[in-house]
Amino acid sequence: MKTIIKNISDLYTFDPQRRHLQGVDLCIEGTQIAEIGPGLSAEGADRVLDGAGKLALPGLINTHHHFYQNVTRNVPIMQKGGLLRWLLFSYGAWSGIEEEDVYAAARLSAAELLLTGVTTSMDFMYFFPRGRQNLMDPEFQAVSELGLRFHGFRGCMPAMEGDLPVKLKKLLGIDAGELTEDPDTILTACADTFSKYHDRSRGAMTRVGAGPTTVPFDMPELLRDLQRMAEEQDGLLHTHLHPRPDETALCQARFGTTPHRLLEDLGWFGPRLSLAHITRHTAEEIGILARNGVSVTHSPSCHMRLGYPVAPVPECVRAGVNVTIGVDGGSSNDSGDMLAELRNTLYVHRIQGVHQDFGPEEWFGPEDVFQMATGNAAKLLRRDDIGSIETGKMGDIILIDMEQIAYGSAMSDPLGALLYCGCNHRIDTAVVNGRIVVENGNLISASERDIVREANRVTKKLLEGARRRTGIDYAKALSGDLLEQLG
């Protein structure tokens, strides 16, 4: 397959020279970018696309998500409340999840990501109720059907956060042991996922990682085993890390150290590891990440949605930590719109009073933010074959139609227009691995209506099931007795 995109109005390479080219053509042959320049011959091309009025970028790379959560978006009982309250009711809904639900959620997630500029995504799937350890297969199936390049992290939940087990039993009648996994089950399932889907070759469409959703500080053996497996498989590690006071106290009491120093001593901190959120990180902790080459992923929409502190991302950048962007889970955002996540990254750190010494001259600009979602994200995934437009890189390109009302009068800086202007972030074209997967703003290999109808059916089923099991109406906002019992 040979595809030529002619007369691209603005092309941003995000290669080391950070070139902005105008009026150029781009040729993709097979799976790779073959040539970039003016006046390329279209002879022998299977497809010729018109780039006039369009902006071309390397496909964006999303580095944090939980696809399965996309079928519990915008549930009234979960709309208000911080992390633990949100998790409590989420567990009630997710406890009924099955393979077909994850498949529907993954199709919805992959479609939304592709339509908003993502050509490579990671997913951190960590929720495996007892007897349902096969929830990775439907994810890999869904992304392959839609054409998304995919890093599937076989996560795990060996223990539940804080006092959630008590509240889950008391208020929802659910035994936490039904939703957590023991270390042997986790290690067997992770090894199985690596053997099925981890492709180490250049241009791989699927790779695998591992890691617990929150760090089980009292299970150092499991942490060591997961780290060893990632090394042996040449895979990646990922977790959420913003230690709560009770986790810090546990580390002090049992190991006489801090969560960060404990993880560093265990050998967990290194370039294979990426951390989600990193709110509540001190300067010393950021320094530990920097000296070990740990990457972080920033999800500002989730932080605002759940009422987290603003993450110290400018401080991380200043310390030399590799920062990337992830839309995070479908029910803690509740959107998988990648360009919206970039826009929030551009703005959130400008809010006065949340960072020390972060004046306008240091504010992130569009180029900084797009670099996080391209080259920095490729570095997090330890890939040198994606993240920029250069000959020899994989054919992952997006085109955005800039002749839309949202971008009118904003073209003195076309790249900036994408973030400063507009809220409808649907792109025009996405090419992944040389294959056109979005064209004229539509998915090529799936019907949007079918994806949405199936996701709606699954959501209804899950929420009705949750109501049957818990006696709680998920369609109503949290109030009355239930709110009082939560304390």
Ligand SMILES: [Zn+2]
């Ligand atoms: Zn997350």
